[in-house]
Amino acid sequence: MELLLSRAGEADPPPRTFGCVRKVYDLALAARTEAWAHLQAAFAGFFGKRAQYPRFKSRKKSRKSAEYTTSAFRFRDGRLILVKMAEPLDIVWSRPLPEGSVPSTVTASQEAAGRWHVSLLCEEPVLQPLPAPETAVGIDVGLHHLLTLSTGEKVANPRHERRDRIRLAEAQRQLARKAQGEGANRAKARRKVAKVHARIAGRRRDHLHKLTTRLVRENPTTVIEDLAVRNMVKNRSLARAISDAAWSEFRSMLEYEAQWYGREVIAVDRWFPSSRLCSACGILLDKMPLDVRTWTCVCGTTHDRDVNAAKNIPAVGLTASVCGADVRPQRSTPGGRSATKQKPLQRKR
Structure with a gap:
């Protein structure tokens, strides 16, 4: 039952009270909605097999x-x-x-x-699309050189983690010597390790931003390989170098910057034998060991391994994009001769 305490204008509650109640309600609703959205995203990643089951947030590590x-x-x-x-x-x-x-x-x-x-x-x-020159570039990623372009240009791998590896190792040793717990000395040592990691990540991110921006501005179409980086880092001997190269981050930056400026990025099937296919005559070799960096085809053309792969990538990528077909490995050479019957590689010294 409601009681009428006063008439209008006679000892009314201050209007500010109603505003405060409305403000608190809106803030609580926003906080609840935000928390539900974040938790929903976590469960969506779990059920999509992209992440682990959501865990409680840790005061130290979250x-x-x-x-x-x-x-x-x-x-x-x-x-x-x-x-x-x-x-x-x-x-x-x-x-x-x-x-x-x-x-x-x-x-x-x-x-x-x-x-x-x-x-x-x-x-x-909305950003204005850049003018589209009649060029397309293929990119072959690597460890010795971060990128090799179909134009023959090679971009050196800065190896940011290696440059600070000694400093990082020393900071990690100091952290390991601190007693477990929440002491001030351990917190200070933990921040020192984090600062080295932040320095490495910042330089890597800056380099990739400049590189992807240049590629997007200069080329209307960029063709890359669809690499399974998550599986590649399982190789213990190469995991550290692959993580430092940040191929996945490079592709992510390239794709969203291309979307900004109306450019196109095409991913070639990861099983396409770009290194074993001669870009001059189309002959497919049976195998190509990783230690072979330069080889001579039976047609007489001498190839740099990475440049040859970069030249093959845009050709097959543009063809698949126009025809709407998947890019799959070529099982035989254009002349109908089996790849297993080709002459062995001639090593270039």
């Missing part, structure tokens, strides 16, 4: 991050104020926001090295 919706922050004139904060954050912006855009979500996070990051989600104007 990524420290929080998302703020529009009701929990203010952004004006390049100054960001989060809820329950009187002063704006002291931020060094990596780049200005697109003109006229308004952030819809702010994510604040802290990496293991101790640095804080703020990410703003906003609508960005």
